Amino acid sequence: MEVIHFNLNGEDRELKIEKGQRLLDILRDVYHMTGTKCGCSTGDCGACMVVMNGEAVRSCLINAGKLEGSRVLTIEGMSDGEHLHPIQQAFIDAGAIQCGFCTPGMIMSAKALLDKNPNPTEAEVRKAISPNLCRCTGYEKIVEAILLAADRLGR
Numbered sequence: 001m002e003v004i005h006f007n008l009n010g011e012d013r014e015l016k017i018e019k020g021q022r023l024l025d026i027l028r029d030v031y032h033m034t035g036t037k038c039g040c041s042t043g044d045c046g047a048c049m050v051v052m053n054g055e056a057v058r059s060c061l062i063n064a065g066k067l068e069g070s071r072v073l074t075i076e077g078m079s080d081g082e083h084l085h086p087i088q089q090a091f092i093d094a095g096a097i098q099c100g101f102c103t104p105g106m107i108m109s110a111k112a113l114l115d116k117n118p119n120p121t122e123a124e125v126r127k128a129i130s131p132n133l134c135r136c137t138g139y140e141k142i143v144e145a146i147l148l149a150a151d152r153l154g155r
């Protein structure tokens with residue numbers, strides 16, 4: 001058993017972790033933040049994507065021990081009370097909310113991208129969401145939404 005300290009969606013947390021626990025388990029099972037999905041548990045689908053220290057990471061691959069001193073943002077931390085984040089609003093407006101499994105992860109990848117690169121090209125957007133798999137609907141609306149969000153955030 002080890003005690004770790006980290007910041008989750010703006011709040012400082014202290015947590016006893018167990019060997020083998022992953023960030024994904026902590027989010028879903030300890031904090032009941034179920035917006036972060038478990039699609040594969042093997043790093044292949046991106047459904048568990050969160051932003052950790054400014055980078056989009058697959059939470060199923062992050063050992064809890066790596067959390068000490070980190071900043072983690074999940075989909076639950078994106079809105080400001082009742083106000084959706086502009087990226088979330090752009091997903092709605094562009095018709096890019098597809099299913100609940102891929103959408104949170106796509107939004108977190110978009111957030112990490114736009115924080116680092118506020119004016120991405122379409123190719124850069126496609127590269128940023130390349131770890132996020134959708135097996136059904138496709139990526140056109142999602143790319144459109146991220147470019148729309150970049151445009152709105154840049155104004």
Ligand code: FES
Nearest residue numbers: 039041043046060
């Ligand atoms: S659940 Fe983490 S990449 Fe699929």
Ligand code: FES
Nearest residue numbers: 098099102134136
């Ligand atoms: S996996 Fe979510 S719409 Fe395809």
